[in-house]
Amino acid sequence: MRNRMPTTNECSSSTSISNQQDAENDRMIAVLLSEECAKFDSAITQRLSKFAPVPHIPRINSHIPTLSDTTLDYQRLLQRLNVYDLYELKVSGDGNCQFRALSDQIYRSPDHHKHVRKEVVKQLKDNRALYEGYVPMKYKHYYKKMAKSGEWGDHVTLQAAADKFAAKICLLTSFRDTCFIEIVPRYQTPTGELWLSFWSEVHYNSLYEMQDAPLRREPRRKHWLF
Template sequence: MCCTMTNVSLYEGGCSSSTSLSCHESDTNNDRMIAIALSEEYANLDGGVARRVSNLSSVPHVPRINTFFPTFNDASLDHQRLFQRLNAYGLFEMKVSGDGNCQFRAISDQLYRSPDHHKHVRKEVVKQLKEFRSLYEGYVPMKYKHYCKKMQKSGEWGDHLTLQAAADKFGAKICLLTSFRDTCFIEIIPRNQAPQRELWLSFWSEVHYNSLYELQDVRVQYKPKKKHWLF
């Protein structure tokens, strides 16, 4: 169930070498248009999970990179604990692929009701890390440029620092229902702005993220209406 990261394009199109620059600009514009449209379309669906867990106390979030991973036995126990918590609060995990993009897929699902836009999410997170280096560099125990370069590559995991960068970039409070014994609920608050929305994720044993919904909402299919620019 471990996660590595692989980039998948939001917009697929063929480009020759002579037109690579214009194609890159076209891709960027299409990414931005899709992201804005989908985000606006689903913004009114926020808040359901928050009502379910309104009595939970969160612990402070400390941005950090991955340094420890559980044994198989510990991960199995954690999975059972998370399952019990989901049942207790009437929540459902919208499972995303464990192909290495799970953190970005889960955030994409919360933002756009589809995990398929994880490349756009990753690109925006890395952009945030690069543009506001002073906010994040102190949490990285390696050369910062090396860290950012790694985060762009397939095979690299999202971590608690990319969660903070995602919260900052998208102006969202990211709420994690975890499998940890002593830490049930973690909130990642955007810096320098009030959160505009909430994103709810499950977090299993440092190795996998899924997207969370109220169980009653999952019974209704939430496929977005097709737009001509999504074809």
């Protein structure tokens, strides 16, 4: 039997259902952010209040450090985690780490990284004027590249994530002269904070206060993870 082609009404109905599902996902994200992140906002911020956050400038990935540099940087990051009594939930180093870490902060699981990536790419695509100036390549090529699983997130996607999820993203870094970086939504008040560790331009993990550390198995480590 030949497959019947869907009618116009059926296609319209399918599109409507898809749009409703996207809207429901956005509402769920907003609720999770407001409920889960509110209790996390002040504690770490108070500990790091003596450090002035570095202004965030969106940029794509460029310089990848050497193994020697990453080793030294990771030791510096470990010291900072210990000083501020923070737990680093490590996510897989498979190219999706930024989106896995964001997913863990939003959903308390890194497994929704594909949805987070999809939402960030949609933000990039729908708001070209906000981000195009930071991308030194054809913009359409850039966001299509970012839509691919395994493509490393950068500081442009972090800004898009902050804007999309109405969240202040705070990075505890391994940089010698920069303890942490804040990425704030451009045109709305943050509904919560998402805390990530940022190691030597190559990897992101999710951060918790030590007493709130989740009991979860850590992923298999890649060759450049310790």
